[in-house]
Amino acid sequence: MSVDVEALFDAFRQFIGRSSMAPQEFGELFHQSMRAMVKFDYIVVFAYRGNERPIDIYSTFDVDEHVIFVSMYQAGPYLLDPFYHTARAPKPGVWRMRELAPDRFFSSEYYRTYYVQTGLAEEVGFFVPVEAGITIVLSLMRRGETGYFPAQELALLRKADPLVATLVRQYCSGLGHLFDAAVAKQGRGRRKVQLNAADTVWRDLNLTDREAAIIELVLQGHSSESIGLRLNITTGTVKVHRRNVYRKLGISSQTQLLSIYLKKLNEH
Known part of the structure; x- marks a missing residue:
């Protein structure tokens, strides 16, 4: 796939001179810039903080796809996701799912029960730590019929990583209040329970x-x-x-x- 230079420059032009940007607008410009560079089927942007439920910032899913990729994921499967564990590390950069997955991931029950429902051939993510304890992961996904990202496209994404990371830190920082609001929504005094749910499952x-x-x-x-x-x-x-x-x-x-x-x- 050849790079659409005009579309790429147009996306970058819209970032210039902006001191702030709404998450949806940032997502749309990120989508536009990535679409000019490589082929993919979906984008989703998650923010991770500790073992709290990840917050979806932007995605291109339809209603049914959103249930699988976001709602079901946030309900618990995220705790077994290689992207989640890499975000917690954190490990900045551009990574393929199969570079991060454990040796038996593709035969695990998590993969057979949940991940296979996504129908994905491959997922590649930009991992960007933005502030203490919070990492933004911008995922590009290709369905089975689309196939894997070619080596040259992955190389191009990695070359773009420093610029993407700079833009993410500029426009997607200060997200702690979103996690705090999610905790508050769970009810007064529930923060400790939410933060330690994964750790207490087996102790129960x-x-x-x-x-x-x-x-x-x-x-x-x-x-x-x-x-x-x-x-x-x-x-x-x-x-x-x-x-x-x-x-x-x-x-x-x-x-x-x-x-x-x-x-x-x-x-x-």
């Missing part, structure tokens, strides 16, 4: 900290070998803990494990 089920850490990694798509390396324990120890958890919970599959996880999250 009487799992030890080590068991909880292992099960979280299992659901994210890590193999026993990968978990062992991350936690500095043997693969055999990982498998023993996993069997113990399944026995405690009275389950025999990762499908049941994910179901319990999402159910408990919704209780918080």
Whole structure:
């Protein structure tokens, strides 16, 4: 795909001299500039802060697509998303989903149960830390029929990253109030519950900290070998803990494990 220089310059021209910009307008100009550079099917821009529910700033989904990509995602699956964990790190730059995903991600229950519903072939994100604890992720998505981003298009996006990051910090900072408002909406005194919901899910089920850490990694798509390396324990120890958890919970599959996880999250 050749770059539409005229459309690209027109988008950048509209940024010049602006001291502020509404999120929707910023999203539209970002959309216009990216469309001039590469081919994609969707854009979504999320803000992440800690393990709080991500806030959607801009997207190009229709009503039905919004349910899958935003509403369902915010209800709990985001906690198992490689983009969410990278945003929390944070790890600035332009990243493909498959560069960030655990070794068993594409065979994980999260992938089979939730991610496959998106119908995506690939997702590429600009990761931009904007202020203490908050990272903006601007995702470009290609459906299965569109295929992967070619190497030359990915290289072009990475060249554009410094400019995109500068624009995001200029026009998408000061988002803390949106997270605070979301917390307030949950009701007075609920902030601690919202912030720690993911951490308390397995404690509610009487799992030890080590068991909880292992099960979280299992659901994210890590193999026993990968978990062992991350936690500095043997693969055999990982498998023993996993069997113990399944026995405690009275389950025999990762499908049941994910179901319990999402159910408990919704209780918080």
